[in-house]
Amino acid sequence: MEEKGRKIQQNKIRRRRNELIMKCIIALLLLLIIVLAVVLVREILDSRSNSPRKQVLTDQNSPNSGAGTVSGGEGSSGAEGAEASGTADADSLLSQAGLMAAQYDYDGAISLLKSAPGYDTDTELQNAAAGYEQDKNNCSSYPLDQVTHVFFHTLIRDDSKAFDGDSKEGGYNQVMTTISEFNSMIQQMYDRGYVMVSLHDMCQVNEDGTVSRKEIYLPAGKKPFVLSQDDVSYYHYMDGDGFARKLIVDENGEVKNTYLEDDGTVSVGDYDMVPLIDTFVKEHPDFSYHGHKGILALTGYEGVLGYRTDEVYRTRETGRVTDFQQKFFDEHPDFDWQAEVDAATEVANAMKANGWEFASHTWGHINPLAYGYDATVQDTQRWLNNVAPILGDTDVLIFAFGADIADWQPYTSDNQFFTYLKSQGFNIYCNVDSSQYWVQFGNTFMRQGRRNLDGYRMYYNPDMLSDLFDVSQAWDSNRPTPVPEI
Numbered sequence: 146m147e148e149k150g151r152k153i154q155q156n157k158i159r160r161r162r163n164e165l166i167m168k169c170i171i172a173l174l175l176l177l178i179i180v181l182a183v184v185l186v187r188e189i190l191d192s193r194s195n196s197p198r199k200q201v202l203t204d205q206n207s208p209n210s211g212a213g214t215v216s217g218g219e220g221s222s223g224a225e226g227a228e229a230s231g232t233a234d235a236d237s238l239l240s241q242a243g244l245m246a247a248q249y250d251y252d253g254a255i256s257l258l259k260s261a262p263g264y265d266t267d268t269e270l271q272n273a274a275a276g277y278e279q280d281k282n283n284c285s286s287y288p289l290d291q292v293t294h295v296f297f298h299t300l301i302r303d304d305s306k307a308f309d310g311d312s313k314e315g316g317y318n319q320v321m322t323t324i325s326e327f328n329s330m331i332q333q334m335y336d337r338g339y340v341m342v343s344l345h346d347m348c349q350v351n352e353d354g355t356v357s358r359k360e361i362y363l364p365a366g367k368k369p370f371v372l373s374q375d376d377v378s379y380y381h382y383m384d385g386d387g388f389a390r391k392l393i394v395d396e397n398g399e400v401k402n403t404y405l406e407d408d409g410t411v412s413v414g415d416y417d418m419v420p421l422i423d424t425f426v427k428e429h430p431d432f433s434y435h436g437h438k439g440i441l442a443l444t445g446y447e448g449v450l451g452y453r454t455d456e457v458y459r460t461r462e463t464g465r466v467t468d469f470q471q472k473f474f475d476e477h478p479d480f481d482w483q484a485e486v487d488a489a490t491e492v493a494n495a496m497k498a499n500g501w502e503f504a505s506h507t508w509g510h511i512n513p514l515a516y517g518y519d520a521t522v523q524d525t526q527r528w529l530n531n532v533a534p535i536l537g538d539t540d541v542l543i544f545a546f547g548a549d550i551a552d553w554q555p556y557t558s559d560n561q562f563f564t565y566l567k568s569q570g571f572n573i574y575c576n577v578d579s580s581q582y583w584v585q586f587g588n589t590f591m592r593q594g595r596r597n598l599d600g601y602r603m604y605y606n607p608d609m610l611s612d613l614f615d616v617s618q619a620w621d622s623n624r625p626t627p628v629p630e631i
Contacts, residue, residue: 235261239273247430249340249363251281284362287369289347292361293582294371294575294595295613296442299379299388300324302404302416304623306387313386315629319601323621327418330598331425333614334370335432341422342369343437343502344541347584348591350572356591361434372439373543373575373595374418375506379451381469389416391451393488394495399423403451423499433500441496442506442543442575445532452489455531458482486535493536504541505571508532512548513562521562525569540572547577547595555587563590581612604628 238261242254258264258274301307301323308314322330342361346369349359361369379391389402395413400423402416415421418439426433448454453473457465459482461474474480493503507513508528513521533539544550550562556574558564566574567589578594579602585592596602602609604626607616 235263235267235270238270242273242277244430245435246277246280248433248436249284249367249431250435251277251284253435255281280364281362284364286360287363287367289358289361289586290584291582292342292347292369292371292584292593293613294373294593295598296373296375296577296595297322297327297418297598298375299377299383300327300417300421301387302389303387304621306385308623308625309386313382314625317386317600318625318628319631320597320599322599323624324416324421326603326619326621326624327421329619330614331422333618335425335429337613338366338368339370339432339613340367340434341372341432341437341439342434344371344440344573344575344591344593345502346434346437347371347593348573348586350540354567354572354589356572356586356589358586363434369434371593371595372422373442373504374439375442375543375545376510377417377419377441377443377451378447378449380447381467381473389451392417392419392492392496394491398495400492400495400499419496419501426500436500438500438502440502440504440541440543442504442541443532443536444506444510444545445508445528446510448485448489449532449535450489450492452485452492453480453482454486454489454535456527458485490535497537502541503536503539504543504573504575505532505539506543507545510545512546513544513550514548518561518565522565525566529569538570540570541575542566542571542573543575543595544577547597549574549576549592553585555585556590556592579606579609581609600624600628601631605630 238258242257245251245254245257254277255274258270258277261267261270264270264274298320301317301321304323307317307321307323340363345359346361347359349357351357363369377392379388385405389404390411391403392400393403393413395401399420401413401420404412404414404416406412415424419441422438426438443449445455446457447470448458457470458480466474497503505525505528508524508531511520511524516524550556550566551560556563572590574590574592575595576592577597579596580594581596583592583594596610598610598613603616603620605628610616
């Protein structure tokens with residue numbers, strides 16, 4: 146019995162031991178499974194943490210997320226960068242649209258805003274567009290036959306040199322304007338509601354050559370006017386008389402003048418109409434209709450914009466070189482004609498991109514009727530051959546000497562001057578008329594009279610300028626009197 150009991154007890158102990166061993170094995174297996182599971186989960190998590198999306202989310206939730214270099218730009222997270230970019234784009238559109246609306250291009254401003262990808266959900270863009278729509282509805286069409294056109298010659302920077310008593314003083318006194326006078330005139334005109342428009346805002350040339358009226362829409366109290374300037378060539382005879390030397394494109398891409406100082410240095414600044422108007426419009430964008438500026442009427446016989454680009458400077462043809470030109474050659478033995486052409490073209494392109502236009506003033510500053518038909522044809526071809534390649538095509542002819550090719554009656558096909566000039570692409574013609582405004586539309590042309598704002602007109606007929614400005618405020622006290630009569 147004892148032996149049997151001992152065996153039973155041993156069997157129980159063996160079973161308990163086996164059960165314990167089995168439990169340990171199971172526990173070890175479970176622990177191993179848990180460890181493997183933990184390792185696998187960590188690997189998965191690590192893999193996910195290195196994905197682009199996880200990186201963005203991590204940076205977004207990090208207190209120092211601004212230091213991340215993830216998609217969206219340096220110094221911002223992807224989502225924040227996208228939001229900032231969207232805000233910047235919206236602000237940029239609002240700024241651009243604001244400038245367009247300030248210059249009365251409401252349709253352009255509205256179209257720009259509606260082109261924004263988020264316009265349908267952006268109330269700020271929608272409200273701005275609605276406001277411009279209301280501004281547009283408050284405008285009315287201005288009578289085109291009441292649009293005045295004023296013009297200047299090259300402005301005098303230093304009146305002590307222009308009015309120094311030499312033989313040229315009288316001409317300068319008659320037909321030139323000083324910078325101080327110009328600035329006063331422009332400021333007064335702005336204060337009275339005048340707005341610069343283009344001749345091409347007034348008329349449209351159709352494919353068949355006919356010319357039709359356009360419409361200029363402005364708010365109440367605003368009055369359109371055309372601005373032009375003649376002879377912006379800085380002729381040789383003007384050297385040393387207080388005028389700018391040329392127009393250039395400066396390091397900022399802006400068109401400025403150069404001026405030769407007394408000590409021989411060359412300064413750069415606003416010394417004539419083009420840069421002065423550019424600066425004024427920057428400060429007063431509502432002085433410009435749709436971004437348009439003035440129109441320069443240029444001859445060609447000594448080049449354009451202060452550059453000696455005419456053919457005579459290339460060929461130096463004997464018998465055609467003037468004393469002024471010969472002196473220029475003597476002083477510039479290394480003169481490079483092509484470089485002059487390239488520089489003038491650069492200036493012209495920069496001006497056109499900034500709202501300026503060009504017109505023919507005839508190549509040789511001629512009166513067509515006085516010179517005759519054949520001479521006018523020859524002169525026109527010289528302008529088209531020598532000047533148009535630099536300035537670009539134009540359909541505007543601003544007559545020299547305030548002349549014209551007919552009296553006040555409309556041009557007809559019987560006028561051989563008109564027939565020829567029309568065939569050469571000229572559709573708009575301007576003379577000089579002292580009336581407040583004179584505009585004529587024909588089936589195939591538009592004509593407009595211009596008003597000279599110079600010493601002669603201010604001195605003898607200040608009342609004729611009273612709708613534009615007060616002469617007593619503009620008058621330069623350094624201008625000699627009496628102004629010579631023409």
